[in-house]
Amino acid sequence: MKAFGSNCLPVLALALLLSPAWGVDVPPGSDDPVFVELDSGLDFVHFAGISGELYIAEMMGPGAALLDYDRDGDLDLLVVQGRMLKPGATLAQSRIPWRGKEPPACKLYRNDLAVGADGSRHLRFTDVTRQSGIRCSGYGMGVAVGDYDNDGRVDVYLANLGCNQLLHNDGDGSFSTVTGSVATAAALWSTSAAFLDYDRDGWLDLYVANYVDFTPEHNRRCYAKSSAPDYCGPDSYSALPDQLFHNRGDGSFEDVSLKAGIATNRGAALGVVSDDLDGDGWVDLYVANDGDANQWWVNNRDGTFHDAALWAGVAVNGTGRAEAGMGVDAADFDNDGDEDLFMTHLTGETNTLYENLGDSLFEDSTARLSLAAPSLPATGFGTAFFDYDNDGWLDLLSANGAVRIIAEQAKRGDPLPLGQTNQLFRNRAGKSYVDASAQAGPSFRRIEASRAAAFGDLDNDGDSDVVVTTNSGPVRVLLNRVGNRQHWLGLALLTGKGSRPALGAQLRLTAGGRTLLRRAHTDGSYCSANDPRVLVGLGSATRVESLQLRWLDGATQSLPVPGIDRYLTVHQAAVAEAQP
Numbered sequence: 137m138k139a140f141g142s143n144c145l146p147v148l149a150l151a152l153l154l155s156p157a158w159g160v161d162v163p164p165g166s167d168d169p170v171f172v173e174l175d176s177g178l179d180f181v182h183f184a185g186i187s188g189e190l191y192i193a194e195m196m197g198p199g200a201a202l203l204d205y206d207r208d209g210d211l212d213l214l215v216v217q218g219r220m221l222k223p224g225a226t227l228a229q230s231r232i233p234w235r236g237k238e239p240p241a242c243k244l245y246r247n248d249l250a251v252g253a254d255g256s257r258h259l260r261f262t263d264v265t266r267q268s269g270i271r272c273s274g275y276g277m278g279v280a281v282g283d284y285d286n287d288g289r290v291d292v293y294l295a296n297l298g299c300n301q302l303l304h305n306d307g308d309g310s311f312s313t314v315t316g317s318v319a320t321a322a323a324l325w326s327t328s329a330a331f332l333d334y335d336r337d338g339w340l341d342l343y344v345a346n347y348v349d350f351t352p353e354h355n356r357r358c359y360a361k362s363s364a365p366d367y368c369g370p371d372s373y374s375a376l377p378d379q380l381f382h383n384r385g386d387g388s389f390e391d392v393s394l395k396a397g398i399a400t401n402r403g404a405a406l407g408v409v410s411d412d413l414d415g416d417g418w419v420d421l422y423v424a425n426d427g428d429a430n431q432w433w434v435n436n437r438d439g440t441f442h443d444a445a446l447w448a449g450v451a452v453n454g455t456g457r458a459e460a461g462m463g464v465d466a467a468d469f470d471n472d473g474d475e476d477l478f479m480t481h482l483t484g485e486t487n488t489l490y491e492n493l494g495d496s497l498f499e500d501s502t503a504r505l506s507l508a509a510p511s512l513p514a515t516g517f518g519t520a521f522f523d524y525d526n527d528g529w530l531d532l533l534s535a536n537g538a539v540r541i542i543a544e545q546a547k548r549g550d551p552l553p554l555g556q557t558n559q560l561f562r563n564r565a566g567k568s569y570v571d572a573s574a575q576a577g578p579s580f581r582r583i584e585a586s587r588a589a590a591f592g593d594l595d596n597d598g599d600s601d602v603v604v605t606t607n608s609g610p611v612r613v614l615l616n617r618v619g620n621r622q623h624w625l626g627l628a629l630l631t632g633k634g635s636r637p638a639l640g641a642q643l644r645l646t647a648g649g650r651t652l653l654r655r656a657h658t659d660g661s662y663c664s665a666n667d668p669r670v671l672v673g674l675g676s677a678t679r680v681e682s683l684q685l686r687w688l689d690g691a692t693q694s695l696p697v698p699g700i701d702r703y704l705t706v707h708q709a710a711v712a713e714a715q716p
Contacts, residue, residue, distance in 0.1 A: 169577030170524055170560065171602065171614035177261040178213070183240035184608045185220040185275075186231045186551065190358070192350055192368050193221060193297050193325065195539055195554055195585065198605050199278035199663030202592040203290045205268075205305060210247040211592045211667055213261060213603060215611055216276030216294060217242040221352045231551045232608045241265065242272035242294070249595060257595045259615070269310040274298030278588075278663030282331025282340045283636035285387050290637075293342060295326035295663070300344065314387075324376050325350055330659035332410035332419050333640060335439055336689050338632060339383035340639065343398075343421055345405035348373035366541050369460075370404040370426045377402045378423065382439075397441045403428035407464035409660040410640065411475050414496045417690050419640045422450070424461030424479050434496075450477060450490045454500030459485045460515075463589070463662035467521035468492075468653040469530045470566030473644075475653070480516025480534050480662070483556075487511040487519075487534060506568045507532075507561065514556050515539055517662040518589025522600045526622040526673030528650055529563035531572075535604050535662075537585030552608045555583035577614070584609055592667025598624040598701060600671060623674035626703035629656045631687060635707060637668035640688040647700075648677030674700060 184194045197218055202211045217240050220227060227234045234240055245261035252258070274296030281290050289305035303311040325347045331340040348370050358368035377399040381389040393399040403425030413420045418435040422445075425431065429452055432445040445451035452458050460482035466475045470491070477490040477498065486508040491501040502508045511534065518535035525531070538554040545553030560576040561569040573580045585607040594601040599619025604612040625645070631638035642655045654672055658665045674680070680697040687693075687708050697704070 168617055170572070170575055170616065170618050171577040171579060172617050173577070173579045174259060174613040174615050176259055176613050177263075178245060178611050178613060179263065180215050180243045180245075180611045181236070182215075182218060182606060182608055182610075183230070183234050184218045184232065184552070185222070185225070186608065187220065187222040187225050187229060188231055189222055189352070189355055190365055190367050191221050191352055191355055192348075192370075192372075193275060194218075195367060195552070195607055196327070197275075197277050197587060197607060197663065199276065199295070199328075199588045200590045200603055200605050200611065201279040201281050201292065201665035202590045202594070202603065202667050203281045203292070203665060205244070205290055206246065206309060207289065210249040210596055211594050212247045213245045213590075213611075214270075214279060214292060215243050215245075215605060216279055216663075217272060218275055221275060223352055242270065242276055244268045244270055247594065251596075257597055259595045264309065267309055269312065270303060271313070273301060277326060278328045279665050280329035280331055280342070281658050281665040282342075282639060283634065284331065284340050284342070284383060286339065286632045286634040286636055288634035288636060293329050293331070295329045295344060297325045297350075299323050300326050327406050328408045328659070328663050330408050330410050330421070331639060332421070332659070333688050334380075334410075334419055334421075334435060335382070336418065337383075337385070338689070339385045340636075341383045342381040342389060343408055343410070344379040344381070345408045345423060346376035346378050347406065347426070348375055348404050360541060360543075362543070364541070364543075367539060369539075375402040375404045375425075375428060378405055378408075392439070396439060398433065401431060401443050403431060406462050407479070407660070407662050409464050409466045410657065411466040411655065412640070412642070413466065413475050413477075413492070415474060417686070419688070422464060422466060422477060424464040425458070426460050426462065427458060429458045430461055430479070444496060448496050449498040449500070453486070453488050454502070459488065462515070462517045463519035463534070463660075465520045465660040467530050467655075469521055469563060471529070471650060471652060472566075473651070473653055478519060478521060478532060480519045481511070483513060483515045483538060483540070485512070487516055504568075506570065510559065510561070510571045514559060516559075517587045518604065518664055520589065520591045520661050520666070522591050523671070523673035524560070524600055524616060524619055525562070526599060526619045526624045526675065528648075528652060528673050528675045529565060531563045532561040532569060533589060533602060534559045534561075535586035535589040537587060537607060552585055554585040554607070556585070557581060557583055558586055558604065579612055579614055587662065588664040589661050590664040590666055591661070593626065593669070593671055596703065598626065598671070619673070620701075623677055623700050625672045625674060625680060625697065625700050627670045627672070628668070628703065628705045629670065629685070629708075630705060631708040638687060638708060639668065642686045643670060644682075644684045645672055645680055646682040647674045647680045650677075669703065
């Protein structure tokens with residue numbers, strides 16, 4: 137990993153967004169639950185269209201996105217939706233009845249956060265789907281967010297079973313579907329997607345992870361070991377190639393999947409994260425494949441990529457097996473200055489943490505870090521490295537739910553017998569993880585088929601909250617109640633004339649004698665989009681000793697931090713020189 141320097145001098149504008157007075161009066165080891173489930177006005181219930189045909193797609197959704205679509209400084213929520221998959225079937229024929237007054241549809245909820253004079257916060261969501269003009273087509277799976285036209289407003293990409301959709305933010309609270317004019321539609325089964333600037337030209341490109349060649353008309357019959365009918369796995373269908381769309385800078389995209397090398401290697405993709413894993417200043421892509429070897433698409437800096445996963449040790453686990461990759465994230469869990477990888481997997485497999493050893497080599501450190509045994513009973517989907525207690529060490533969450541019928545639940549008459557409990561793992565100073573699910577709160581004792589997990593500070597109080605979706609169930613909003621008892625710093629990194637989030641920008645922050653590496657991104661997890669702001673836990677440190685930024689074009693800058701326990705906005709206005 138190259139050190140950040142100060143030879144490049146961008147002009148920076150620094151603005152305080154808010155400055156709540158959070159202290160450390162209550163120690164982080166109290167008996168209070170980490171998360172409290174919020175009754176916040178969300179009335180969304182996922183509809184999978186379960187008809188009894190055991191379509192593989194039925195139990196895979198839904199995805200969710202946290203985004204500030206109205207630019208009012210707080211995170212709003214978009215949740216995708218399913219429909220009946222069986223040709224000719226009606227809503228009434230679903231084995232889990234639809235009880236809504238209107239047909240199932242994706243939903244956009246505006247965050248109407250209210251902050252009292254005493255600093256108290258009241259979080260409430262309002263359904264603004266009708267006003268937004270968003271009309272989701274296809275069978276909804278995942279969602280990505282990014283400002284693709286550099287107008288300062290976040291746009292939305294919907295990944296579906298069927299044609300995908302690109303939604304342009306018109307700036308008046310509404311969105312326009314512009315898919316046909318930008319050539320990003322695909323009549324495939326897409327799952328996760330990621331906005332990134334892979335060629336460093338200042339325009340966000342788009343990576344779309346595609347799964348398998350399934351259609352309801354060509355459904356296959358599969359069986360459990362007991363000979364009972366069950367959902368098929370991805371190996372029952374052919375894997376699809378992923379897609380890379382290059383942003384032309386004029387509001388349109390070009391499909392460069394073939395000439396970039398992306399289409400040369402197929403896998404049943406469910407998760408994707410963009411990150412500079414080799415530290416050369418150019419963003420790479422890591423893809424979690426379900427049952428196939430994973431891919432690390434290393435950026436060749438000329439518009440092409442090569443897959444280095446096998447040689448780097450991140451294609452398969454430490455025993456040489458390809459696993460059922462679902463969710464994925466990248467971050468520096470051990471604070472050694474380089475980015476590591478974490479993936480969630482199938483029941484009977486462990487989740488996997490690949491530790492970055494440097495020189496583009498990784499090691500499967502799952503067992504050493506005490507993450508193997510706790511993950512064996514669960515099938516994980518949404519996940520992230522995030523610092524729930526703001527102690528400066530990145531913890532892990534796994535949103536769990538089976539994909540094979542659980543016989544005991546089926547015998548009880550459960551129409552979706554895939555329920556499991558979610559898990560929270562606390563990072564013990566980069567040496568190991570401990571299962572902290574018992575302290576996470578009552579929601580972590582609920583047995584459901586959890587899927588996506590989107591991470592962000594919903595109430596702007598300085599700690600990470602989580603939104604978890606449920607297949608054939610409600611959305612769960614988990615408010616963090618312990619993180620802001622320790623010190624923190626939040627950074628909104630913006631670039632370009634339209635001041636869009638600088639996705640891919642990295643920072644190194646030194647506080648209390650520790651140097652922490654973090655980056656701005658919205659991708660990762662599973663079928664989800666996350667808060668683009670960078671939230672750094674400082675523990676007991678009362679000041680930031682140094683802050684160095686590396687923008688995606690290679691420019692670096694050191695800047696003073698006027699205070700902590702607040703959000704700052706940093707604009708990259710101009711760059712004198714960029715590193716190669």
